[in-house]
Amino acid sequence: MTENGNVLIGKDIHLNFGGIKALDGVDFTVERGKIVSIIGPNGAGKTCLVNSITGYYHPQRGRILYRDKDIFGLKPHKIARLGISRTFQDPTTYPSMTALDILLAGRYMHTRANMLHSMAYFGRSKREELESRRIVEETITFTHIEDVRKLPLATMSYGQRKQVEIARALVMEPKVIILDEPMSGLDDSMKEIVTELILDMHDRGMTIVLIEHDIQAVMELSHFIVVLDYGEKIAEGTPNEISRNERVTEAYLGGWSSAQQ
Amino acid sequence: MDAGTNLLYLVVSGIMVGSIYSLIGMGFVITYRTTNVFNIAYGQFAVLGAFIAWSFIGSPPGPSASLQPVTRLILPLAIPLTVICVIVFGLLVERLLFRRMIGKPVFVTFMLGLGLLVLLRGLIMLMWGGGGLRALAPTIPVGSMTIGNIPIRKELFWSFGLALFGALAFLFFFKKTRLGLAMRAIYDNQIAARCLGVSARLNSQIAWVLCALIATAGGVLIAVGGTGVSMGLENLVLVVLAVVLIGGLDSLLGSVVGGLILAIGNNLAIYYSANYIPGFDSIFKMILILLILLIRPHGLMGTKPIERV
Numbered sequence: 001m002t003e004n005g006n007v008l009i010g011k012d013i014h015l016n017f018g019g020i021k022a023l024d025g026v027d028f029t030v031e032r033g034k035i036v037s038i039i040g041p042n043g044a045g046k047t048c049l050v051n052s053i054t055g056y057y058h059p060q061r062g063r064i065l066y067r068d069k070d071i072f073g074l075k076p077h078k079i080a081r082l083g084i085s086r087t088f089q090d091p092t093t094y095p096s097m098t099a100l101d102i103l104l105a106g107r108y109m110h111t112r113a114n115m116l117h118s119m120a121y122f123g124r125s126k127r128e129e130l131e132s133r134r135i136v137e138e139t140i141t142f143t144h145i146e147d148v149r150k151l152p153l154a155t156m157s158y159g160q161r162k163q164v165e166i167a168r169a170l171v172m173e174p175k176v177i178i179l180d181e182p183m184s185g186l187d188d189s190m191k192e193i194v195t196e197l198i199l200d201m202h203d204r205g206m207t208i209v210l211i212e213h214d215i216q217a218v219m220e221l222s223h224f225i226v227v228l229d230y231g232e233k234i235a236e237g238t239p240n241e242i243s244r245n246e247r248v249t250e251a252y253l254g255g256w257s258s259a260q261q
Numbered sequence: 262m263d264a265g266t267n268l269l270y271l272v273v274s275g276i277m278v279g280s281i282y283s284l285i286g287m288g289f290v291i292t293y294r295t296t297n298v299f300n301i302a303y304g305q306f307a308v309l310g311a312f313i314a315w316s317f318i319g320s321p322p323g324p325s326a327s328l329q330p331v332t333r334l335i336l337p338l339a340i341p342l343t344v345i346c347v348i349v350f351g352l353l354v355e356r357l358l359f360r361r362m363i364g365k366p367v368f369v370t371f372m373l374g375l376g377l378l379v380l381l382r383g384l385i386m387l388m389w390g391g392g393g394l395r396a397l398a399p400t401i402p403v404g405s406m407t408i409g410n411i412p413i414r415k416e417l418f419w420s421f422g423l424a425l426f427g428a429l430a431f432l433f434f435f436k437k438t439r440l441g442l443a444m445r446a447i448y449d450n451q452i453a454a455r456c457l458g459v460s461a462r463l464n465s466q467i468a469w470v471l472c473a474l475i476a477t478a479g480g481v482l483i484a485v486g487g488t489g490v491s492m493g494l495e496n497l498v499l500v501v502l503a504v505v506l507i508g509g510l511d512s513l514l515g516s517v518v519g520g521l522i523l524a525i526g527n528n529l530a531i532y533y534s535a536n537y538i539p540g541f542d543s544i545f546k547m548i549l550i551l552l553i554l555l556i557r558p559h560g561l562m563g564t565k566p567i568e569r570v
Binding site: 094102 | 511
């Protein structure tokens with residue numbers, strides 16, 4: 001842990017696709033145990049930033065520190081094992097698997113990947129198995145997906161898939177969870193459920209990075225907000241500061257509220 | 262034998278041959294599912310594996326055994342050595358070719374497989390001289406036995422037992438172990454599954470080693486069953502294609518069903534058509550595949566892609 005309690009720090013991240021600057025020198029800090037949101041209009045580079053943190057994209061320049069360890073350029077599965085898990089914007093990740101199987105697969109890195117051991121079910125393996133089952137069951141209750149546990153993902157509604165995707169990230173017992181637009185495409189009651197879930201995660205001491213378009217939810221939930229536009233950070237601060245920031249209102253909130261009218 | 266016993270015999274031996282087909286089909290399905298590679302070189306995997314096995318095990322002693330490998334060993338040594346060589350082969354193929362194919366479209370991997378097919382063929386001919394038939398010394402008990410009053414070849418019965426064991430082991434692995442579940446997740450979404458903490462490399466290695474081992478097991482079982490070891494074993498790929506097209510390209514259980522349908526159907530078709538349509542057996546497989554593809558394009562148990570419009 002760094003001295004000021006920042007669990008995740010990004011410094012001067014540059015990500016180009018050919019001539020397009022997807023991220024142009026972005027800095028950010030995520031304080032431990034806080035809910036930090038990244039907002040910005042479509043194409044601002046939010047998902048690019050998430051993909052850069054989680055190892056899916058490899059930025060040309062920059063540094064990313066996680067608990068003082070440089071994770072810049074590590075592969076996605078290595079980063080997942082360090083305790084950063086993420087959800088995907090499109091929740092149709094594993095269409096043929098049931099919710100239960102997806103969650104059990106999510107426990108993969110918490111068990112030794114030894115086939116013989118897990119087949120034999122002895123000793124430590126047995127304990128790991130029981131522990132995993134317990135966490136999976138707990139998470140199923142926690143994320144309200146009891147009704148769909150035995151259904152293949154492809155047969156679920158969009159909202160249910162979103163919940164399963166969050167549950168999958170949770171069973172990995174992450175220290176930092178990155179939620180990529182968990183509320184997009186959901187109706188109000190589902191948004192309510194996801195909001196409750198995020199608050200519950202916060203109560204459990206998790207650090208949460210939230211990418212979200214629903215400004216109202218972001219303002220309610222976040223402790224700190226980072227605003228991106230055209231791959232650059234144009235502002236950061238508490239929800240109060242952000243809502244009073246002129247540049248943000250112009251680039252994003254203004255556009256957003258006029259789009260609503 | 263009366264008509265009833267006869268039918269029973271055809272079905273029972275069909276089940277046993279079918280179990281070998283099922284096992285071989287599973288090897289194909291596992292690679293397809295976990296690495297998205299349509300391994301058209303699968304037949305060559307079986308030939309190579311069988312030749313490697315022959316190189317350690319040798320032909321049965323006797324007048325027919327004109328060809329003998331230089332390194333003939335006793336079975337307890339020969340079998341582990343074969344397994345080790347085949348594992349090394351699987352890892353090599355993975356490292357040199359298919360690791361680069363992670364996340365690539367299936368058509369690209371198909372073309373690479375085609376290249377590998379030609380390469381392996383050449384390699385096998387270069388090392389073993391392609392021509393000639395090498396009988397394989399029995400690695401499992403051979404002879405005849407009876408179940409009830411049905412005569413069955415012992416080697417077929419043992420192959421059945423091995424195939425059954427293999428099939429159950431794979432089903433257990435993919436349904437119950439977390440590594441298996443993780444590999445299924447990779448099949449569903451190669452990109453997203455990386456965030457589960459599963460190494461794409463480990464997945465690819467396991468898939469290719471399993472593929473090589475199962476192809477070898479299939480090649481050896483069929484060789485012991487009487488065909489001997491020769492380039493002709495590469496026709497196994499035709500059986501495999503039939504099995505997986507009938508059962509469904511991405512379903513392990515489909516392989517079991519496909520293998521059984523193919524072998525039992527084949528037995529019955531040959532027997533009952535012999536007097537009316539000579540040579541029907543040679544086209545039976547194709548007719549069966551065509552029919553299944555017409556009725557169920559994704560195979561009997563394959564996943565039908567569900568899309569939202």
